[in-house]
Amino acid sequence: MGGTRRHGVLCAMCIVMTATAGCASATAAAVAPSAHGAPAGCAAKPVTITVANNGKTMCVTTGTAITVKLSSTSGSTWQNIKSDSTVLAPRADPRPALPAGMTGAAFTAARPGKAVLSSIRFACRSGLAPASATAKNAHPCGAIVSFHATIVVERD
Numbered sequence: 001m002g003g004t005r006r007h008g009v010l011c012a013m014c015i016v017m018t019a020t021a022g023c024a025s026a027t028a029a030a031v032a033p034s035a036h037g038a039p040a041g042c043a044a045k046p047v048t049i050t051v052a053n054n055g056k057t058m059c060v061t062t063g064t065a066i067t068v069k070l071s072s073t074s075g076s077t078w079q080n081i082k083s084d085s086t087v088l089a090p091r092a093d094p095r096p097a098l099p100a101g102m103t104g105a106a107f108t109a110a111r112p113g114k115a116v117l118s119s120i121r122f123a124c125r126s127g128l129a130p131a132s133a134t135a136k137n138a139h140p141c142g143a144i145v146s147f148h149a150t151i152v153v154e155r156d
Contacts, residue, residue: 042154049117053149061156064109067093068117070147071102076122078147081105085115087153109153118148
């Protein structure tokens with residue numbers, strides 16, 4: 001039984017990794033590092049980050065508005081999007097509420113440095129729990145999909 005469960009979880013993880021590898025084109029372009037180590041061609045205009053930017057590094061200048069919109073087709077929504085640094089300051093997003101199934105956040109590039117934006121979601125809907133799931137917070141498939149995008153902020 002234990003080997004079958006592990007095999008099922010590994011298979012689910014492989015499917016998730018394959019599914020996220022084939023995401024659509026990015027809204028904000030990832031940039032190649034310049035000779036001094038920071039990405040070249042930093043954006044000075046508003047930037048929108050989507051699931052297509054997962055695992056990418058983007059460069060912006062101070063004062064740039066950054067909007068993150070993560071949508072899901074699996075029925076499992078993304079958790080709150082977080083920044084690991086004060087390089088990005090949270091801001092109120094002036095747009096109306098996001099559509100169902102989409103998680104969003106808005107930031108301003110406050111000062112030079114680096115920040116990682118991140119979120120997670122389960123790979124499948126919580127409504128698919130097997131009858132044998134007895135734990136209060138048990139999730140049916142156990143596989144988690146993660147999102148992270150690195151933002152390098154350079155002085156304007």
